[in-house]
Amino acid sequence: MExxxxxxxxFEALSNGEIEKAFSNFIPETKWYQPGNNKFSGLKNNLSEIFQMLEEIMADSAGNMVVKPTGPMLQSGDLVSVPVWFTAKKGTKTMSLGGMDLFQIKDGKIVHVWTFSDDQLVDDAFFGK
Known part of the structure; x- marks a missing residue:
């Protein structure tokens, strides 16, 4: 598969709630960089750390964090960028922001992910330390 x-x-598996299927596209040692200055920021070094971060994000946002592609995927070599829109709510706080996800693909698997937010200060304020 290209x-x-x-x-x-x-993204299709993620949108269907098929988490295991979504992450079958990753190698166990996939690295994921979560930007900003909040409790989820930083480099995750493998699927276990990525899953832990995602579980904590879902718990923090009462399970309603959603990330959806909003435009065409662009490819340059082994990199694929995807414009995304992400929303979340917790208590009276809401977040609705655009961003960009960048994936590195090697041998048919995702090996590295970088995520970017249109307004990291809003993202950081929502998730906190």
Whole structure:
């Protein structure tokens, strides 16, 4: 499968709530960089750390964090970028922001993910330390 197809399969499975299927497109040692200055920021070094972060994000946002692609995937070599929109709510706080996800694909699997927020200060204020 081509690189864009691998990323598309990840987002499709994610949108269907098929978490295990979504992450079957990753290698166990995938690195994920979560930007900003909040309790979820920093480098995650493997699927276990990525899952832990995502579980904590879902718990923190009462299970309603949603990330959806909003435009065409662009590819340059082994990199695929995807514009995304993410929303979340917890208590009276809401967040609705655009961003960009960047994936590195090697040998048909996702090996590195970088996420970017249109307004990191809003993102940081929502999630806190």
């Amino acid at each position: 690189a864009k197809g691998i990323v598309a399969a990840y």
